[in-house]
Amino acid sequence: MANFNIDSEKARTYDAIVIGSGISGGWSAKELTERGLKTLVLERGRDVQHITDYPTTNMQPWEFDHRERLPKAITDANPIASRCYNFKESSQHFFVKDNEHPYVQEKPFDWLRGYQVGGKSLLWARQTQRWSQFDFDGPARDKFAVEWPIGYKDIAPWYSHVEKFAGITGNKDGIDTLPDGEFLKPHDLNCVEKYFKESVAKQYKDRHIIIGRAAHLTDPQQIHLDQGRAKCQHRVICERGCPFGGYFSSNASTIPWAMKTGNMTLRPHSVVHSVIYDDKKQKVTGVRVIDANTKEMMEFFANIIFVNAAALNTNLILMNSISSRFPNGLGNDSGVLGKYVAFHNYRASISGEYEGFLDSTTDGKRPNSGYIPRFRNVYKQETDFLRGYAAGFGANRMTYSDRSDIGESLKASLLDTKYGNWSVGSHMMGETIPKESNYVALDKELKDAYGMPLLKINVGYDDNDEKMIKDYIEQVSEMFTNAGFKNIRAHDGHRNPGNDIHEMGGVRMGKDPKTSILNKWNQMHAAKNVFVTDGASMTSTSTQNPSLTYMAFSARSVDYAVKQMKAKNL
DSSP states (O other), rough: OOOHHHHHHHEEEEEEEOOOOSSHHHHHHHHHHHOOEEEEEESSSBBOTTTTOOOOOOOOGGGTTEEEEEOHHHHHHHHGGSSSTTSSSTTTGGGGOTTOOEEEEOOOOOOOOOOOOTTGGOOOOOOOOOOOOHHHHHHHHHHHSSSSOOOOOHHHHHHHHHHHHHHHHOOOBTTTBBBOOEESOOOOOOOOHHHHHHHHHOSSSSSOEOOOOOOOOOOOOOOHHTTTTTOOOOOOOOGGGOOOOOOOTTTTTTHHHHHTTTTTEEEEEEEEEEEEEEETEEEEEEEEEEEEETTTEHHHHHHEEESSOOHHHHHHHEEEEEEHHHHSSSOOSSTTTTTTEEEEEEEEEEEEEEEEOOTTTOOOOOOOOEEOOOOSSSOOOOOSSSEEEEEEEEEEEEOOOOSOOOOOHHHHHHHSSSEEEEEEEEEEEEOEEEEEEEEEEEEEEETTTSSEEEEEEEOOOOOOHHHHHHHHHHHHHHHHHHHTTTEEEEEEEEOTTTTSSSOOSSOOOOOOOOOSSSTTTTOOOOOBEEEOGGGOOSSSSSOOOSSSHHHHHHHHHHHHHHHHTTOOOO
């Protein structure tokens, strides 16, 4: 029997374990397996194979029972998930339903999740901007969080590394607040967007309108063809899964790449209960897993653990990982685990009309839009709020048809599309301030279907966010007015935190182990063979879409971890 146990443990032992298969987990798996490490990837949800498991990707609108709209019974049963812009009849199968993994809202919070291989990389908006040194310097300058332990120069080579593999479209814009990257052929701004770009350039020296930088293959290179991916077809139904691999996802890119090495074992239906700390060995030795189908508890072992479960689930797992050494959660000597959670403020938007260029319209679709990089409080503090906001911008020709008749005449008029003015619109993406009062914790009584504590979420807006919303509305309305746009309307949607799907923090990086969980390598101060490279690791949020930074952190940390392992320092 003893020999059987030894053999059983050996069969469940790997060089590395990655918890989660989304954007950061996929990258961790790719980098580990490429370096020859036998790697187990644990995913709590089902398997989703590229191409074969995208059931709606080639369906036409009339093939859906409700023309892509969801029945009231489904939206009533899913008030949280249905508030997401991507929760549709064609994509609902990639979302966690409200009753599948409940949580406790001490303040209103929309926790939007995708439990399957690939995670939310099948659903993301694919916007990929680098951080600048201004973003890394923010906390030290403004004193709103602990200092970042790294700067732009530390991460820049890794941005290049992941951009080349993922495939990022964009322009070399030469903006110091938004560093250029390794770009494929850019999408183009339309005539009204270009007009607005010129108007802003004339009026403001520090404001820019650019085409977005996005994870789409506009001009596939050999590295993308080697992945089996093809050029983006501009279908703009990305949330269904792309059979062409035209946009970056774990399913189309990093997971199959890791699988081809022969070094990856993928285990779906594996709910991670906790990370194992061996008090006798004084180190982390593996991971406890609950089989989602049988509810059986099992253990897997490895020299290196990468926790990439997505920000809030990573917090949950680490808080649930208790031992004599860590009674308050793995690595939590500082007491900040679960605290200083932040997000992106998307509440405000502005619309308007433009009466010019009535001889032009757009042709086809574009899976991207214009982008306004942050311009507030960059070089100096100039407002009554800390930090700033970026914004999206787009323009489209409004269309309409006469619907007043009936029968054949109505059919004919519906096919006779008429064009009105151009519609213009913008939405904000504001940086929120990490605060100790914004936290997540484990509920002491309520459990989920696997016997694990439910997550309590206490995250909300503050006065800084309200001031930022007011400034965004004032400044962008002024920019619209100066451009000659009419019927300008501002809107505060009062969307809940979490609806941005950019929650970050709780396991933050920092220079001082007394005030942070991770060091400059995303490595736990107190458990050296554990690395966290998803959104939980973020010290602050900046204004940029965060996924590109998670990818770069993951690749950089794996490089360091493997070198440390080979040097026998782990």
